[in-house]
Amino acid sequence: MSSDATDNRAVVLLKSDRTGNRFYALAPEGSGWKNADTISDYPPDVILGIAYPCLEDGLNDFATIRTTFETLDYFPDDQQLRTEMMDIILEARAALRARLGELRDRLATGQAHFLGTVMEDFKSFAITLATKGQLRRTLDSMMKLDVFESVAQQDEATGAAGADASTYTLAFLPENRLELTRDLPGREFVVRMFDDLMQSVSENGNYESRYTFDKSVFQKFIALMFINYATTDPIFYGTNRADYGVSADRDMQDTPLYRAVGAALRDLESSYRQGLSGEVAVARPAAEASELGQGTRTLEVNALPTTEQNVLNPLNAICRTARLLAKSGNPRDAEYGGIILKGAQGIFQELKAIGLVSPMAQDPSA
16 A cells, blocks of 8 residues: 555545546645536546446436336327437437446546456456356345346247346347457456447447346446446445545545545556556455355445435436426426425435435436
8 A cells, every 4th residue: 555644635536527427536736626526527647546436327327218218108109208208318328328438438548447446357257247147136136126137027028038037147249249358458358348338328229118228238237337346345335334425515535435545546656656557456355255256255235335326216217207397388287397306306305314325416306
């Protein structure tokens, strides 16, 4: 670990106004950066860290798309509503492409790093998931979702189920198949994973229904998150109670997450100064090894930071519907939409007050 006692730069979690992505950084002297700031873009010479909630932010866009499809299912014959809803889906898809594109590109240049993660472990775990697979019910249970088994049920209903419908196997597009990527260095392999996901996000055919979206896009993103959790030191999960309440008004520097982020970013800078690769190894006790991860730490189910998203996703759906009412042109519907949004804002504020969501979370009613 870096021991430079003269380095008093603060750890800040910054949001890009261009992409909506959040990264951790050490605030350069004179930058004026403060924790929870929004900036126009990230300077190319600042090392960026990926830890909770950086990757989880993308779940908001996925939730918008999925819940919009759910709304369409209730009104299958309303063509005007479908047109309006597809506009929402396209807007969320554009946001996803911006998020994923920036993650891919900044990982590719070596500017961004998954903190507490060894890229070779990430690659090894991904290859295992792509070759041996994992039980769908296990993935849904660990990630607190219903997507993997739901897709299997739809596969069976449409006759698309494979020989072992109970197992999910990570599938890459032909241009990113393992025969072509298996021997790539860890970082390049992970970059190709993000590129593969971006191509799936961009494919129009994946937006015919919630089922096609879940099958070809959402499963792949959740699998990537699962791999990240399984190969990351749990200190970077942000689930320690002392880490809750991230905001510009609170001094976060002495919380477990921010101390770990600061040490990791300083180690990365030190590695670059010494001409090394910039990858920071994370020691893991041998007793924590798992067969699926081929030597990586066992995934701690209860530590996964998904509770916040589980609470906010349905609230997002409510707010999206309320906005449609507010924009309908009918004065009474607009009034109802405003009432719903105001109520949702009150619920969100209460959730922050009792600590179920972080103050850094985005207000769905805003």
